[in-house]
Amino acid sequence: MSEKGGRRATTVAIITDGNGRWAQKRGLDLVEGHRAGADNVKARLRDAASLGIEQLTVYSFSTENWSRSPLEVAALMNMFAERIKSETPELDSEGVRMQFIGDRDDPRVPEQLRDLMRWAETTTADNSVIDLFVAFNYGSRDEIVRAADGFTGRSVEEFDARLRSQGLRDPDLLIRTSGETRISNFLLWQCAYSELVFHEALWPDFSRVDLEDCLDEYAKRERRFGGRV
DSSP: OOBOTTOOOSEEEEEOOOHHHHHHHTTOOHHHHHHHHHHHHHHHHHHHHHTTOOEEEEEEEEGGGGGSOHHHHHHHHHHHHHHHHHHHHHHHHTTEEEEEESOTTOTTSOHHHHHHHHHHHHHTTTOOSEEEEEEEEEOHHHHHHHHHTTOOOOSHHHHHTTSSOTTOOOOSEEEEOTTOOOOTTSSTTTTTTOEEEEOOSOGGGOOHHHHHHHHHHHHHOOBOTTOOO
16 A cells, blocks of 8 residues: 655644754743744644644653753743643634643643643634644653553554544654654654654744645655555
């Protein structure tokens, strides 16, 4: 089975890397880099919708990110809460359906933030222009281990139904920014056959043109899913 070049990607995942380096290059606090990165998520989300992408998944905070300094982690938690509270009504009006994947029940996640995530999901549940999946306190190995615990089924579909990322289709395309060339424990199960594109731009600098270039690169490729032409 194959897909000929020219097909468009409708499900895209992005490892939004480079916020810290973007801030350091400008002599700014790290939190300013994260704020610029959050601004860019919203901008590229709108571009994705206009380009026909149906699902966009962004890696916002990994299970490994707790190892960062307490000050940076606290600033990130506060920023996430502020952004969800202020931007959900706007995204709702634009037809965005928001879903958060990851371990939100972790006691380190502030209760207010958990409540805001549930509120955003409920508020936007009936929207259909584009799905935005936000991977928060997410680690793919953790997701797979939890799904495997007590699993007695035999099929891929049965296992898939046990994952945290319900409703998320396998990404056609995985993009990582900032020039790094690894996938960092992100959607390991779901990206088994995704096309990978590594882009040099730091995430806050990743533009609509850059996104279009990545989609064009995807369209040139032939997807065989283990088969032959």
